[in-house]
Amino acid sequence: MLFAPLRERNYRLWAAADLVSTGGTWMQVLGLNWLILSTTGSAATMGIVVMLQSLPVLVLGGWGGALADRLPARPVLIASQALRAALALALLAHPRPQLIFAVALASGVIAAFEGPVLGRFGAALVPREALGSALALGSVLSSAGRIGGMALGGVLVGLTGPGVLFGINGLSYLVVIGALAAVRTADLRAMPLAAPGxxxxxxxxxxxxxxxxxxxxxxxxxxxxxxxxxxxxxxxxxxxxxxxxxxxxxxxxxxxxxxxxxxxxxxxxxxxxxxxxxxxxxxxxxxxxxxxxxxxxxxxxxxxxxxxxxxxxxxxxxxxxxxxxxxxxxxxxxxxxxxxxxxxxxxxxxxxxxxxxxxxxxxxxxxxxxxxxxxxxxxxxxxxxxxxxxxxxxxxxxxxxxxxxxx
Structure with a gap:
């Protein structure tokens, strides 16, 4: 059961891309924390960033779920990954507190619509009976990506500053877009969409x-x-x-x-x-x-x-x-x-x-x-x-x- 999901080509593609993206995400988190503390010296500012990322999910999550049940997942995910790449590159160009707040809020809005779509897409990658193992392996990859991203980011931020971490994260989303483009749609499990009413x-x-x-x-x-x-x-x-x-x-x-x-x-x-x-x-x-x-x-x-x-x-x-x-x-x-x-x-x-x-x-x-x-x-x-x-x-x-x- 452990490696059952890895028999699916689409899951292997997605798992590898997700590992890279998770590592990039945590590198950006580390870079943002360092940037905020070094420029403002305020831990409260970090709390505001976390709040701005969470609030859109509370307000817009219901609409995100409704759209996820009506729209095909892959095009939505490609669009969301492109937007996230643009936000990461914006931080690379102008890492100011006001922009950090704006990026945090925009990331929260994207997450409100992207999260349910990711769930539906992940379920389509494997047979129904392998879903539990696929989600568990996803947790392992998420933890591994976090460990690797934080470790590498901790080294790079001292050598190059946080800008490089933002750039690496932006590139990691391009890896996900490439994996989504390479997915064989014929091998995806059919997921019924909600009726119009x-x-x-x-x-x-x-x-x-x-x-x-x-x-x-x-x-x-x-x-x-x-x-x-x-x-x-x-x-x-x-x-x-x-x-x-x-x-x-x-x-x-x-x-x-x-x-x-x-x-x-x-x-x-x-x-x-x-x-x-x-x-x-x-x-x-x-x-x-x-x-x-x-x-x-x-x-x-x-x-x-x-x-x-x-x-x-x-x-x-x-x-x-x-x-x-x-x-x-x-x-x-x-x-x-x-x-x-x-x-x-x-x-x-x-x-x-x-x-x-x-x-x-x-x-x-x-x-x-x-x-x-x-x-x-x-x-x-x-x-x-x-x-x-x-x-x-x-x-x-x-x-x-x-x-x-x-x-």
Missing amino acids: DGGVRAGVRYVLSQPVVLIVLALSFVLGALGRNYQVTMAAMVAGPLHGSPGSYGLLSTVFAVGAVAGGLLLAGTGRSTLRMLLASGFMISVLQFCSALAPNVLGFAALILPIAAGAVVFDTVVSTRVQLDTREDMRGRVLATLGIVSSLSGIVGAPAIGWLADTLGARGALLLAGAATTAAALGGAYALARAKGRTLRLPVPRRTAEQAA
Whole structure:
């Protein structure tokens, strides 16, 4: 199951291009962060950039999903990649704060329409039964691209400045456009488009609201995303606070987290078991481990827990994405994926400030304890709700006593 998606030529083309593009994206992120801090000295300005990238997804995501269900994916993706290349090259020419804000906002608008289209296109690259493995491999490539992009970008930004990183990112989008042009359309799995009278935002909202299993999965994704995904905040708070670590300690934890993310993606791709049970098990596991991480005595103990947390988080997020696609109509997929994107953006916008406030109020350990308890309760509640929605009864495994034990 691990390499099943790679048997498809179209998927191999897309995976290679996506790896290059992801690396370029993270190089640009690093370059932007360096540029903002070096010119303004303000971390708040970085927060504004992140907000400008997230807000369009919340406002326009529904319309993006509706269009994704009505338009052919490949031409839309070629256009979006060309626009992203132009934005990267604009940063190369005029890297001023006002332009950075404008590029961040424009990138968010593109993402609002591009995200659902990417989901539909990715599903068309592989057979339906290989979708779970394809998404898991995509997570591995995303993590690998992030590691490679940040590592190479960290070297180049000191030697050449951030402009070269923007130029490399712009060129990476041309690689994606080339891959899209080389895709064999005859080998793509047919994805039905929405009927003219059934392609609106309201139709998508009505459909999502009529799917209890999808609603429960989305609710779990929001709670665990808001209270259990902001590891950059909690890792920094723990290192600077009770663990008494150094900047090198934070770098170690970030590396361990990246390794765990890759391991989780490989594990899921190998098993191909993107089931609701896997979703609940991974959600419960990372919630309990998050609670336990608050009690870590030192940086190495914290790192030992971060590794399985990162692996479980990738498994959970990938299964969420797989289930909301497999458990919904294909002509509604764009709108369902748009809803997932909105939920993910909301969890980040709500969760990061909430975790930061908890860390300031209760301390880093207190924030992890409270958030871990809340997400553990949410995972158990989600299991009960899914059992009810599926018409099943939750049964805990009870070991049977043997005759010897009974005697």
